[in-house]
Amino acid sequence: MIRQPEPKADILARRDAIVAALRALLPQDAVIAEPLRLKPYETDGLAAYRQVPLAVALPDSTEQVAAIMRYCHAEGVRVVPRGAGTSLSGGALPMADAVVIGMMRMNSILDINYADRFAVVQAGVTNLGITGAVQERGFFYAPDPSSQLACMIGGNVSMNSGGAHCLKYGVTANNLLGLKIVTVEGDVLQIGGAHLDAAGYDWLGLLTGSEGQLALVTEVTVRILRATEGTRAMLAAFGSNEVAGACVASIIASGIIPVALEFMDRPAIHACEAFAHAGYPLDAEAMLIIEVEGSDAEQDELLTRIRTICEQHSPLSLKVSRSAEESLAIWKGRKGAFGAIGRISPDYLCMDGVIPTSRLPEVLRRIGEMSREYDLQVANIFHAGDGNLHPLIMFDANDPDSFHRAEQFGADVLKLCVEVGGCLTGEHGVGVEKRELMPVQFAPHELIQQRRIKAAFDPGWLLNANKVFPLDERAAA
Amino acid sequence: MQQPEAPTSADPIAPSDEAGIAAAVAAAGLAQEPLLVMGNGSKIGMLRPVQAARSLSTRNLTGITHYSPEELVITARAGTPLADIEAALSERGQHVIAEPPDLSALFGTNAPQTIGGIAATNLSGPRRVAWGAMRDHILGMRVVTGWGEVIHSGGRVLKNVTGLDLCKLLAGSHGTLGVITEVTLKVLPAPETIGTVVLPGLDAVAGVAAISAALGSPYSVSGAAWLPARAAARVPALAAFGAPVALVRIEDFAASVRYRTHRLRDDLRYDATILDDATSRTVWRAVRDVVPHGATDAGAVWRVSVRPSAGPSVLREVIDGIGATGYLDWGGGLVWIAAPATAPAHAAVAAAARAAGGTWTLMRAPEPLRAGIQVVPPEPEALARITRRVKAALDPRAILNPGRMYAGI
Numbered sequence: 001m002i003r004q005p006e007p008k009a010d011i012l013a014r015r016d017a018i019v020a021a022l023r024a025l026l027p028q029d030a031v032i033a034e035p036l037r038l039k040p041y042e043t044d045g046l047a048a049y050r051q052v053p054l055a056v057a058l059p060d061s062t063e064q065v066a067a068i069m070r071y072c073h074a075e076g077v078r079v080v081p082r083g084a085g086t087s088l089s090g091g092a093l094p095m096a097d098a099v100v101i102g103m104m105r106m107n108s109i110l111d112i113n114y115a116d117r118f119a120v121v122q123a124g125v126t127n128l129g130i131t132g133a134v135q136e137r138g139f140f141y142a143p144d145p146s147s148q149l150a151c152m153i154g155g156n157v158s159m160n161s162g163g164a165h166c167l168k169y170g171v172t173a174n175n176l177l178g179l180k181i182v183t184v185e186g187d188v189l190q191i192g193g194a195h196l197d198a199a200g201y202d203w204l205g206l207l208t209g210s211e212g213q214l215a216l217v218t219e220v221t222v223r224i225l226r227a228t229e230g231t232r233a234m235l236a237a238f239g240s241n242e243v244a245g246a247c248v249a250s251i252i253a254s255g256i257i258p259v260a261l262e263f264m265d266r267p268a269i270h271a272c273e274a275f276a277h278a279g280y281p282l283d284a285e286a287m288l289i290i291e292v293e294g295s296d297a298e299q300d301e302l303l304t305r306i307r308t309i310c311e312q313h314s315p316l317s318l319k320v321s322r323s324a325e326e327s328l329a330i331w332k333g334r335k336g337a338f339g340a341i342g343r344i345s346p347d348y349l350c351m352d353g354v355i356p357t358s359r360l361p362e363v364l365r366r367i368g369e370m371s372r373e374y375d376l377q378v379a380n381i382f383h384a385g386d387g388n389l390h391p392l393i394m395f396d397a398n399d400p401d402s403f404h405r406a407e408q409f410g411a412d413v414l415k416l417c418v419e420v421g422g423c424l425t426g427e428h429g430v431g432v433e434k435r436e437l438m439p440v441q442f443a444p445h446e447l448i449q450q451r452r453i454k455a456a457f458d459p460g461w462l463l464n465a466n467k468v469f470p471l472d473e474r475a476a477a
Numbered sequence: 478m479q480q481p482e483a484p485t486s487a488d489p490i491a492p493s494d495e496a497g498i499a500a501a502v503a504a505a506g507l508a509q510e511p512l513l514v515m516g517n518g519s520k521i522g523m524l525r526p527v528q529a530a531r532s533l534s535t536r537n538l539t540g541i542t543h544y545s546p547e548e549l550v551i552t553a554r555a556g557t558p559l560a561d562i563e564a565a566l567s568e569r570g571q572h573v574i575a576e577p578p579d580l581s582a583l584f585g586t587n588a589p590q591t592i593g594g595i596a597a598t599n600l601s602g603p604r605r606v607a608w609g610a611m612r613d614h615i616l617g618m619r620v621v622t623g624w625g626e627v628i629h630s631g632g633r634v635l636k637n638v639t640g641l642d643l644c645k646l647l648a649g650s651h652g653t654l655g656v657i658t659e660v661t662l663k664v665l666p667a668p669e670t671i672g673t674v675v676l677p678g679l680d681a682v683a684g685v686a687a688i689s690a691a692l693g694s695p696y697s698v699s700g701a702a703w704l705p706a707r708a709a710a711r712v713p714a715l716a717a718f719g720a721p722v723a724l725v726r727i728e729d730f731a732a733s734v735r736y737r738t739h740r741l742r743d744d745l746r747y748d749a750t751i752l753d754d755a756t757s758r759t760v761w762r763a764v765r766d767v768v769p770h771g772a773t774d775a776g777a778v779w780r781v782s783v784r785p786s787a788g789p790s791v792l793r794e795v796i797d798g799i800g801a802t803g804y805l806d807w808g809g810g811l812v813w814i815a816a817p818a819t820a821p822a823h824a825a826v827a828a829a830a831r832a833a834g835g836t837w838t839l840m841r842a843p844e845p846l847r848a849g850i851q852v853v854p855p856e857p858e859a860l861a862r863i864t865r866r867v868k869a870a871l872d873p874r875a876i877l878n879p880g881r882m883y884a885g886i
């Protein structure tokens with residue numbers, strides 16, 4: 001179990017005064033302090049951890065966020081920013097002495113500019129909401145995390161979220177132009193704007209993925225892209241992980257950049273097929289979903305090339321979609337993966353390591369060994385183009401020993417990712433979940449250096465202070 | 478090579494390994510002696526001059542240390558010339574995605590630029606508009622901080638959100654926060670073929686409207702520029718048009734390039750010209766390397782970045798106001814400006830950029846001018862305070878390229 005930092009006793013003692021002060025700063029209904037109404041904010045997508053916060057503030061403007069921060073900074077009150085609460089790493093887990101600043105009321109789209117291909121949105125607009133606002137003109141916002149229906153762009157910025165199409169379109173950091181932020185002192189700053197590559201230090205790049213450690217994000221200027229003429233998918237099934245991995249390498253080496261390249265192992269195939277009846281090959285050890293873009297003729301050309309490559313790797317079966325409907329059917333199982341695993345096991349941990357793609361067969365073999373050692377089932381879903389591995393570790397939340405083993409198993413998988421040359425997290429963030437594993441990837445002096453940067457923005461460690469950095473090593477910063 | 482500005486930059490401390498760099502930085506820290514940090518010094522004429530008695534170069538840290546084509550990852554020591562990296566990638570049909578410019582003509586130098594220098598300056602070419610900046614593809618770095626310590630950030634995998642992204646902070650920090658000793662890049666397959674649609678005779682406003690329509694088309698445009706007749710005349714393949722040209726680039730397999738350039742020509746204008754692969758390569762190299770503002774032009778050169786539709790008005794303002802010349806890349810959003818190297822000219826460029834809500838970078842000017850003006854936009858005080866603290870967090874004795882971007886930082 002992961003510990004929480006010691007709450008500040010003086011803050012807990014002043015709770016009523018702090019709530020009253022926040023109520024004076026914000027509209028009547030924007031401060032929550034009643035225990036029953038605080039309950040929904042006690043956890044996020046990492047539901048194993050819960051902590052009721054001191055209070056919740058729901059600002060509806062940047063000015064209100066700034067007012068909250070000026071007050072909290074002056075009073076030494078910690079804050080925890082929160083979007084939709086979909087973080088799988090506990091990025092929005094509250095602290096007992098912290099005010100949660102929920103961004104869900106800041107859900108306006110402020111500007112859409114097709115000629116200059118950007119949109120300005122408030123932090124509480126959902127990821128899919130951006131695409132929804134521009135798709136009638138054929139545009140979209142590229143990063144597409146699985147939670148895109150619910151997750152908010154402010155959280156995407158904080159976690160530098162990815163998705164299934166990163167190989168071609170990049171992650172959140174590659175699709176931003178500007179941010180409006182509120183500093184810990186309550187100053188409002190515009191970083192970047194509607195133009196590319198602002199001169200000076202790359203604060204935009206540093207803030208993206210900083211997990212709420214450096215500032216609060218209230219507005220985001222994103223690039224919007226025109227969609228290509230169409231997309232189509234194909235499915236290839238193989239008799240081993242090694243062969244499927246070799247096929248991925250051959251596709252990349254051929255000069256084709258597929259827009260998506262998803263890998264599922266045998267347990268994932270079976271779980272998804274039982275759930276979605278997508279026609280997945282149950283005899284396969286590994287399966288690839290490969291998606292290409294362009295006109296119908298371009299899609300045909302690319303799929304023919306890829307088919308030829310796949311055929312050189314003795315596939316068990318190949319299914320090339322002939323229509324948008326058939327593509328949807330191929331994706332149906334993959335997109336329902338979380339629901340499918342949830343049907344087998346109501347509780348599971350979704351891990352998020354990254355490995356050099358050439359090490360996939362070895363890593364899957366060792367995960368299989370760990371699965372037997374820990375006596376827990378695991379299914380692996382892998383963004384094969386970029387090496388982002390999502391083992392879904394199934395456990396029983398009613399059995400504390402099972403949960404403990406699942407956490408140990410997950411930690412071992414992430415250590416393995418680092419050991420083979422990868423990293424602890426590709427798109428979910430460190431949060432509380434991987435906080436204590438940071439020394440696996442970073443030397444002590446490197447963590448001290450990162451903490452110095454954190455302290456340059458937030459000298460009093462008021463911003464999301466229970467995340468990212470190992471709890472015991474903070475004093476050194 | 479252009480005469481270096483600082484007295485000893487021609488004879489820098491140039492260790493042959495990372496430990497040597499760390500030792501040199503540590504020694505400079507103990508002595509409280511600022512260092513001019515550089516690779517081969519090919520872009521040393523950018524931004525403000527550094528007041529330092531000694532120079533530290535990474536030019537002897539050379540060599541590709543890791544290249545995995547099927548994983549799209551390459552790692553090289555900071556002093557490795559870009560040309561060496563491009564050659565290694567080319568053998569496997571891959572390329573550096575952000576297409577960094579070769580500014581040797583602009584700076585009048587033949588020093589080969591290093592990958593460390595490119596990372597430290599975060600300069601990207603025409604492909605930036607579609608595929609991201611140099612910093613977008615820096616997966617990992619090793620850096621010697623002002624504390625004299627070696628740290629790494631990122632790694633050698635394509636996705637990584639573990640901890641603060643110091644690669645982004647270091648990229649484009651011009652050696653003021655650390656000495657980059659090794660860089661890992663994401664690379665991609667190089668396109669089989671390049672094609673260019675040329676729309677001659679459009680003024681800047683109409684030209685940007687056309688290339689903006691192309692960028693908003695479903696045809697995956699990877700370059701979009703507008704050159705006035707005078708700039709086009711400097712590019713042999715374009716001179717014959719005798720007119721301003723709007724340029725749209727497609728890079729892909731040959732059949733796709735043929736299909737999409739023709740679709741764009743039909744959608745944009747029936748009398749557009751399509752350039753073949755070889756000609757396209759020459760034209761876009763010229764746009765990338767700022768050939769329209771070569772070494773033969775006296776004076777100062779700026780890069781202004783604004784929203785694409787504002788590019789023409791920025792250009793018009795500086796042409797009318799200070800007799801500047803210029804051209805537009807990045808769909809209109811990157812304005813290259815050349816004008817007399819005077820403080821009033823700089824003020825006019827800065828004012829035009831600011832009025833359009835964008836930013837400027839002084840790329841080239843004589844040292845006295847560079848020393849006395851804001852070469853990049855000043856930061857508001859609340860941000861400048863953070864900047865000072867971040868600088869102190871990485872370079873506590875202020876020995877790394879002091880004053881290169883901002884006076885006193």
